[in-house]
Amino acid sequence: DAGVIQSPRHEVTEMGQEVTLRCKPISGHDYLFWYRQTMMRGLELLIYFNNNVPIDDSGMPEDRFSAKMPNASFSTLKIQPSEPRDSAVYFCASSPEPGTANYGYTFGSGTRLTVV
Amino acid sequence: QQQVKQSPQSLIVQKGGISIINCAYENTAFDYFPWYQQFPGKGPALLIAIRPDVSEKKEGRFTISFNKSAKQFSLHIMDSQPGDSATYFCAASGETSGSRLTFGEGTQLTVNP
Numbered sequence: 001d002a003g004v005i006q007s008p009r010h011e012v013t014e015m016g017q018e019v020t021l022r023c024k025p026i027s028g029h030d031y032l033f034w035y036r037q038t039m040m041r042g043l044e045l046l047i048y049f050n051n052n053v054p055i056d057d058s059g060m061p062e063d064r065f066s067a068k069m070p071n072a073s074f075s076t077l078k079i080q081p082s083e084p085r086d087s088a089v090y091f092c093a094s095s096p097e098p099g100t101a102n103y104g105y106t107f108g109s110g111t112r113l114t115v116v
Numbered sequence: 117q118q119q120v121k122q123s124p125q126s127l128i129v130q131k132g133g134i135s136i137i138n139c140a141y142e143n144t145a146f147d148y149f150p151w152y153q154q155f156p157g158k159g160p161a162l163l164i165a166i167r168p169d170v171s172e173k174k175e176g177r178f179t180i181s182f183n184k185s186a187k188q189f190s191l192h193i194m195d196s197q198p199g200d201s202a203t204y205f206c207a208a209s210g211e212t213s214g215s216r217l218t219f220g221e222g223t224q225l226t227v228n229p
Binding site: 004031033042043045048050056091093095097098103104105106107108109110 | 148150152157158159160161162165205209215216217219221222
C-alpha cells in the first residue's frame with residue numbers, strides 16, 4: 001500500500017479564494033481524520049469520519065471549512081473563502097478499527113497551505 | 117479532562133545519551149497510549165504504543181514506561197543518535213473517545229553529534 005496520499009503537497013493562494021485539499025486513505029481503514037498543525041496550536045483535530053460518515057466536526061474552526069468523504073477511498077477538506085490565518089500544514093490520517101492488531105494512525109505527508 | 121500534557125517542550129541531548137519525554141493525562145478511561153515521531157516536512161509516524169495492562173514496553177532503543185496510578189507515561193530513547201532528532205508526540209485514546217486520539221503538545225528533540 002502506498003500509504004495515505006495527500007494532494008497537493010503545497011498550495012499558495014490569495015485571500016478569499018477557495019482551497020480544496022484531497023486525501024486518499026489506506027484501503028481497509030475505517031477511520032479518516034483531518035488535522036491542522038501550526039507552531040502555536042500544535043496538532044488540532046478538525047473532523048473525523050467513520051465508514052465515510054462524519055462523526056465529530058467540533059474542531060472545524062468556522063463555517064468556511066467543510067469536509068466530505070463521498071466514498072471509502074477519497075476525502076476533501078475545503079476552505080471557502082480562505083484567510084491568511086488558515087495558513088498551516090493540513091494532515092490527513094487513517095486508521096483501522098481500535099483494537100485491531102495493527103491499530104494506529106497513518107498520516108499522510110501533509111499539505112502546506114499558505115494564504116497571502 | 118481530554119487533555120494530554122507533554123514535557124519538555126524541547127530537549128537537547130548528546131549522542132549516546134538518554135532522551136526522556138514525559139506525558140500526563142487526566143481521563144482514566146484512556147487505555148491506549150502511542151508515541152509518534154515527526155521529521156520536518158513529514159507527517160507523524162507511529163513509533164511505539166502501550167496499553168495499561170503492562171508497565172513497560174521496549175522496541176529497540178525506544179521504551180515506554182507507564183504508571184497507571186500516577187496517570188503518567190514516558191518515552192525513553194537509549195543511546196540517542198543524531199538521526200533521532202525530530203518532534204515527538206504522545207497521545208491517548210479510550211473507549212469513550214472511540215478512535216479519536218488526543219495528542220500532547222510535542223517535544224522537539226535535538227541530538228548533538
